[in-house]
Amino acid sequence: MAIRSLDQLAEHVKAKGTKTRIAVAVGEDQNTLGAISRAVSEGFVTGILIGSQARIEDACKLENIDPAAFTIVNITSEVAAAKEAVRMVRDGEADVLMKGLIGTDKFLKAVLDKEKGLLPPKAVMSYVCALQIPKYNKLLFVTDTAVLPFPDLNQKIAMLNYSVKMAQRFGIEKPKVALISATEKVSAAFPASMDYAIISKMVDRGQIIGCEVDGPLDIFLACDPSSIAIKGVDTPIGGDADVLLFPNIESANSFYKGLMLFAGGELGGLIQGTTKPVIVMSRSESAASKYYCIALSCLMAEEK
């Protein structure tokens, strides 16, 4: 049975009875510690904090967390801490990598290191969110909200495959992927719409499998069956999309943030393309969304 909400996701990873080992690079801030300590206390995560032991203990004190709940690896340099966290995941000593109190650029530099990082050669790194909206009857997988500013055709295909793979992990056998534009018309005025036409034909030829794909579609045609009827557009998505692939980061980012603020949205998101799950959370995400990011990483870390 498919996982249809973020709470069902958390229940699923709790019910497995195994602990996912998460290595946190520079886990010295209250924000990060608060998020991971809930998962640790609920029993589905082991937290390995790589950073300054003194600063970790100080932050734990401020959050009323017992530092003994974690394994602490005392490395005071943030660059060295990030490298060690990546090494642990690469060598199988941890299952998931998580960013703590370190700049995203420095953190990703360790992840992207060609010799010692977590991204296979030529792999595309991208970001997929599982977005929960009270008025939609299931989760909506949204990409790319955070990593690729203006994806080209090759990157769009990678985004599609990552989001389909994630949706399948939630038990959706054949996810419906809507390729989002401002209209359903293919036009040279919208370069993404031409990439979408190419992707649609690749799907017809069996070059992309495991999903229904159609685009360009606007948000109404992707997510609202009544708009399909009004506009008379023939699409296998049928206003019932599982995945929304956006043409640029500005559209994906504004879409999900609008729904977080004004539609009661929550999300779990994860970097995709790496050999193991990588969690990078924004400070401005809600506490609940931070917890769901961790739960999502546990689902995606499962052996299949």
Added chain:
Amino acid sequence: MAIRSLDQLAEHVKAKGTKTRIAVAVGEDQNTLGAISRAVSEGFVTGILIGSQARIEDACKLENIDPAAFTIVNITSEVAAAKEAVRMVRDGEADVLMKGLIGTDKFLKAVLDKEKGLLPPKAVMSYVCALQIPKYNKLLFVTDTAVLPFPDLNQKIAMLNYSVKMAQRFGIEKPKVALISATEKVSAAFPASMDYAIISKMVDRGQIIGCEVDGPLDIFLACDPSSIAIKGVDTPIGGDADVLLFPNIESANSFYKGLMLFAGGELGGLIQGTTKPVIVMSRSESAASKYYCIALSCLMAEEK
């Protein structure tokens, strides 16, 4: 006192006691007739329908509307009807132009005609929506959701001025304009963010007046005061934006459609840049939004 909701907008135009004359190009469909007949019956609009009298009467019958409520100009060719509707507005026989059952391209061709159209030489044509979201404490003016796919710097400045002018018509003396991106950082990776930096400096120099402007900002920093505190970003918008200017149509369009579907949003929108208001509505908008588009055109048609 500022108009803070779309119903207040409708009350305002009803309370004026004058009738705005709307010329509908090819007003032969139930959809268009239903929208305008409510405004006519509420007494703030005179409807002039240019199109096939027989088809107009048929459509009225299906909607249970008395065709005698309108002035009908019998022109059976849709191109000729569009030209005549534009001429009436241009010659002061009507105050507002509205698209009926005619393709947007054909309709805009009449609007954009250099000799006989409604767009001044070199003027930028754009689109502004007044978006009402139950969870936001006032209206949010959003641009450009429908006309300019990828606005350049000059077009962004025009969009800014149009949306500020509209917000001012709602009684907001100094609208707060957030220039939207995926992040608040200026970066060569985001060309729009560099345009935003330029616009911000133009505001500093008094080249753009009558508003507070800041960008790049993401949706959280634009519309949520608590995100300002968390991120520590110093901005005059303060999470209290009146206007959101988006970097491309895909982001503006997906943002508002997401909120229409999932956050109880309603809107009124209008083409900007023309000498008189021009209404172009999508079939997939709600009946309420169609009515608000008409009310908005009446507000913007007021002599100042």
